[in-house]
Amino acid sequence: MDTSKLIGGRFKPRERRDSGAMGDVWTAEDTKLGRTVALKFLARRRLTQQGALTEFTEWTVRMFEREGLAMARVNHPNVAHIYDTGEHDGEFYIVMEYVEGRSLAEHLKTGPTLTLERTVRWTRQICEGLGAAHAAEVIHRDIKPGNIMITHKGDVKIVDFGLAFLADVTQSHTSAGTPLYKAPERWNDEQGSQRSDLYSVGCVLYEMLTGRPPFGSPQDDPMTVGRMHQDDTPAPPSAHRPGVPAQLDSIVQRLLAKDPAQRPKSAQAVAQAVSKTQIVLDALDLDDVVGQADLPESHGSNAGLSGRIRGLDHRIFDLELRFGPSDQSVIEAREEHAELTGQSGDARGAAALYDRLGHDCQDFFGPYDVRALNAFEGVARWIARSGAN
Known part of the structure; x- marks a missing residue:
């Protein structure tokens, strides 16, 4: 595709993110509203060139158009939004919310x-x-x-x-x-x-x-x-x-x-x-949970342990975006997240979180860094507890 052309008179393609037999997905700039969007193209010509039957190609066009109609009828924060549809150089496209x-x-x-x-x-x-x-x-x-x-x-x-x-x-x-x-x-x-x-x-x-x-x-x-x-x-x-x-x-x-x-x-x-x-996570005695005073306040009516874990999970995502995954604040938050997960009764989940943290710390700081060793100690501790339950 010629990336120098505006799609629909306003969308400037940036980078192709995915490609398959049926089509391509690009990130693009909405030059009118100044936001990043996802452009999903149906590769109709590619299907024809690869020998697809005319009936199959037309079926995929109908399915692609149906995707635009379907998504336009749904408005919910847990469904990617659709902004526009159109045709460019003989290929159909859908402009969608770009999900980071x-x-x-x-x-x-x-x-x-x-x-x-x-x-x-x-x-x-x-x-x-x-x-x-x-x-x-x-x-x-x-x-x-x-x-x-x-x-x-x-x-x-x-x-x-x-x-x-x-x-x-x-x-x-x-x-x-x-x-x-x-x-x-x-x-x-x-x-x-x-x-x-x-x-x-x-x-x-x-x-x-x-x-x-x-x-x-x-x-x-x-x-x-x-x-x-x-x-x-x-x-x-x-x-x-x-x-x-x-x-x-x-x-x-x-x-x-x-x-x-x-x-x-x-x-x-x-x-x-x-x-x-979630009542399973909330039923424990919170007096035994470490580091509660440092946890962000949970939103909504759920003030139990699951709400605290959820709040800390969101905090980790935010810290990684702001400071990068190797920042000390991220490492500490991930340790706390693993501990809270184990305290909730999910010992295997805690061990899995510590295992990922240990391998990440080895990649960030070296195989014998104390943060990696501490994380693997957490793996062993929570695996032992899971076996005892």
Whole structure:
């Protein structure tokens, strides 16, 4: 693409961030409003040049246009906003909110497990954003870690409604989707429903809790994974990660029900159910928690331990942006975050946080730096406690 040209008379491309067979994503400057946006182009000519059938190419155009319509109907802080659509040099594009952060998929690659607090908070936000989409009669149809962005402030943004459809618009069925997170009924070429999205949320929640999806792996044959979704029952998350609250085991079990009618009735209902599991973090005696006086005040009505962990989590994101990840204030905040996580009853989450901190300190300061050694001491201490529970 000629980056010297303004797209739509106002958007100046800067850098290509992602490229695939179906299209490209660029960052761009909105010269009118002075902000950074994401430009998503559909590579229609590329598809044709690669020998794609005309019917398939036109189908992708319709799906791409549908993404713009779908996103325009959803207004929620946990869903990436759409600003504009258009056509440039024969290629369709969508102008979207630029989300600064990393995908949930990238977060899952950084360590063995997410903490329970982050898992609960991010799952609640996923469901709240999805609930807003469903209220606008938009079904995502491709909920997966790669389509869930975590901002630098530590909040969820659902992206990529490229496979979404408007529930009130007649369209042909499609078997598109990502095998590891695809509901059983959709393997029978059904178009899916709101409860198909909830099944995908169950797969994502399972992976957040255990570090693995409930069925298969990226290396497995898709049809083999499909049969697992249709026929197999996964072990509860607590079987892979002792300490997972029974409430979360139960929520996962309901989300992964084979029969859509047996799943929760709405994304908002799941958000409320997940939020109630925070009582596990809040039930402890806060007098035993170290460093409370230095923690930021939590917002909202939740003044318990989970609220304090959430506040400190946000503080870490902010400090990293302001001073960089190797600043001493960031190291100290991450140590405190790990300790609070362990005090909440999530010993394995604390060990995982200390493990990441130890490896980061080795990269920043050298293999024998005292901060790295202290972090690995924290790993051993919380692993011992997890084994004793």
